[in-house]
Amino acid sequence: MAEQVLPNDHQEIVQLKEARKVYQMGMQEVNALAGVTISFKKGSFWAIMGPSGSGKSTMMNILGCLDRLTSGHYYIEGQDVSQLDDDSLSELRLKHLGFIFQSFNLIPQLSVQRNIELPLYYLG
Numbered sequence: 001m002a003e004q005v006l007p008n009d010h011q012e013i014v015q016l017k018e019a020r021k022v023y024q025m026g027m028q029e030v031n032a033l034a035g036v037t038i039s040f041k042k043g044s045f046w047a048i049m050g051p052s053g054s055g056k057s058t059m060m061n062i063l064g065c066l067d068r069l070t071s072g073h074y075y076i077e078g079q080d081v082s083q084l085d086d087d088s089l090s091e092l093r094l095k096h097l098g099f100i101f102q103s104f105n106l107i108p109q110l111s112v113q114r115n116i117e118l119p120l121y122y123l124g
Contacts, residue, residue: 012039012075014063019072021058032058035072064097065089094123 021033032055040046048056061067062074065081074082081092099105106115 011042013042013077014040015073015075016062017073017075019059019062019074020070021055021062021067022070033062033069064099065093094119 016036016038019033019036020031023030023032036055036059048059050056058067062069069082072082073080076092076096081089084092106112107118110118
């Protein structure tokens, strides 16, 4: 399958198009994202806010390439990443994404500086 790349004429660094994420909870389907279309321009700042259960964490997991869409498309700099395999997603996260967690996911035996340097080690 050929990789799809959209033209990036408007400096959109991230785009979701008709993004849907459905979780199966027993016999019930939960629509965590129900057709979200949004774009983020390079250099802009955004806050994702909403009540509990509104899909904020799901959207962040999708944007961070930690989870996959049920349907729709996710583009980073025009590249459709919604169809990438796990190895390609790992490479994308390593080279293009950074995560700042609220209070966990640090290696407690390492200093803050060493925790920050660790991903750079893998980049070479």
